[in-house]
Amino acid sequence: MDKDDSSIPEPKKRAFLKGASLSIAALLAGGASFGRYTLPSDRGIPVMSNYPLAILEDPEGNPITVGDIEQYAVSSDATQANILVFDYPLQNEPTLLIAIKGVKITTPKDAIIPTTGFSPIPPSKDAPMDGIIYDPYNDISIIALSGICQHLGCVPPFLDYHPGNSIPFEAELVGYKKDGKGIFEWPKFGLVYCKCHGSQYNPVWGGSNLYNNGAASSPANHSLPQIMLATNNSPISNKEAFLNSNIFAYGINSKNAVIRTHLQYPGGETYGPEVKKENLTGGTPIRTSSRFPSPKIYTYGDNASNIKSGSPADFDVDSSNNSIILYKTVVVSNSGPWKGNFNRIS
């Protein structure tokens, strides 16, 4: 072959400009539509108008009762607690269901637990906390707390409830002892402990983050959001009827933070009254139930008369054409008849 320089044609200026401008124009035209294809159209759009009213069911589809859950109640000397989890408000958003015997969970007098210093038991009102179920006959409190850690979003079983006589290995490493002094004392009714980075929440304080009140500082920024529970029979009229009541989840306690996975966007960190209005995006709604919503539901209101009741429409929940939609959610556990998986693939 000829090895002369002249055999290699230099690209012509005009040809180069033509090629470059055409390809860049094509790239821009294509790029403009790129976002349309990579961003799902349902992204950022609420999947429900409001928090759902959901009936709690067992894995076989039967509604569970207050009495069923009380079988799982742990007292202060328990060495282990069954993990009970249901998805709420969306699928794949675990909520811990905790039943504790021998304590009435009450609202702290100030909604905020002090963030410095040590205060073993916060000053409290006498009334049971808003949105828990309190059984006055057996002295059992049932509370539902978001199972998504407020620190970095770890879920059960990494985040789970360890009762009074069950100190997780990591909590022992930071100095927690059953008979420890001051901040090193493992609380009488235990803690909800996240084993990912050691966040500590006290279920008896309504899921309050311990901040610097524990043996090691709790890295989470907020307390666990509390999911509100209601029954379809009043707790104070008839013991039998109350223990056979169905249980409903109907919203979120607006005193706490947003559920961790709902912090979709930077700056979306809201807590306080805005929590109720926070839009439910980024997921799939839990399933709807074929049952009719109970005509009246009862819950502990945070007031002197204690009991708040009304038709489900009175509780600000998801509805369509002015009628309440009843959803259902399955309670699963690590053992026993409710053994199951909260990430139910549908």
Added chain:
Amino acid sequence: MEDNEYEKNDYDITKLMKSDEDLPKGSFVVGFKPVTEKGYKITEWTGAWVATALIYQILSGIILFFYYSQVDPYRATQYIIADVPFGSIILTSHLYMAYAMIGLVYFHMMRQWFVGSYRGKWRWIQWMLGVVLFIIVILTAILGYMLANTTIAMAAMHIGMLFMQRSIIGRILPGSFINWLESILVGNYTTTAIFSHVLALHVAVLSTLMLVIFAIHFMLFEKSGLANDDKVKKGKMIPWFPTNILYAAFSGIILVGIIIILSAVFPQNLTLGYGSLAYGTFPVPDWYITPLYKLMDVAGYGLSTGGVPLIIGIVIFLFILPFIDRYHKKGALERPWITAFGIYLILGIVIMTIWGYSQPGLSQTRLLTEYLWWSLTLVVFIPLYAMRFAKRDSESDGR
């Protein structure tokens, strides 16, 4: 041969194995260069092992790809282990080769670091692309680890998303960017969408990117040649074909053999599936994540002010290392600060890995953190300077 006739076929394919000489001017040559006998040392071939690992991952990954399903990832993984012929050994060796690959990437990187072979010619581009490859390898490994949908994998997924949202990535860059980044990772956040996206990223996007950048990285090596060029010039040149390729292949096959034996002896046990519950489960991530994980505990200043910027800082430092290293003389002891940083990095990674493995997720006090970093600094610098002075002394005594 007339001009209007086709060329004749050449059936002597051995001619293809002859070296190309006398190429016409205007050719761009990406050659496979001969090296001297001195080039056949294990330390000069650290990259060949990483390349072997990459090839093995692609081949075993294709087999796994036939059987994986993003609709029910955990059960698909169980199915591969239990029912696919040789499924357990293929999956385990895919995992162990990924471990080996990350270890070998570290080894390859630290070897170049201490030798200083990122100096000269275009080796600075090679180094920078190497850092990019390092990040892609780690990301691909983490995504692969998510694919089984175990509890720990989904914890990694949630934490990864929160890192994007809450760290400086999400806080400084515009909101739409983080939205886009998240939807690339998880789609609309249903199980199938998450695993379709993670699968695509793992098997197509990142692995293709890795292969392309690796090709450029390798061609740049052939372009710049061995860093210790003077040795090459002195010895007798051994042709690239077949000695060189066979050397690479044989050392690679030894690596594959070791990995397959290990995967046969220690088959992988699938951990708890996501959504299943077991009382008292502890999060123990894979070993290459534990340094990152532990660094978050010991950074001591929280996630967005401590952990994430610290890691970004380390990556930037790695990236611009060829421009930081301004020493003129060759050798590890002649570049004390660079060598010290290298040892610091190795010790730091080893300590973080072991510590993270034994005490995952245990927040450390700021005092302990400071104590750790400063004592590590002393441990690194004092012996290094002692050795340097000793070397100087012995040199002056000899004179």
